[in-house]
Amino acid sequence: MAADIIIPIVTLIVGLIIGFFVGVFYLRKQLENMQNNPDMIKEMAQKMGYNVNKQQMNQMQKMMKNKKFK
Secondary structure: OOHHHHHHHHHHHHHHHHHHHHHHHHHHHHHHHHHHOHHHHHHHHHHOOOOOOHHHHHHHHHHHHHOOOO
8 A cells, every 4th residue: 555655756756866867968968069069059049039240159169168068
């Protein structure tokens, strides 16, 4: 009877923990890919409603290269 309650709760907690770490891994990979691809940065900025010029693009790339995502 107690197992009917405990097993789903434990499964939920384990699933949330695993999902969190998979999400962090995926986000880090995306950020690492953006460092090397200025088109991805430009696309992200446009989705957020910003138009970036060449100087701003270079500045963003420099900031991302200085930041370590590992």
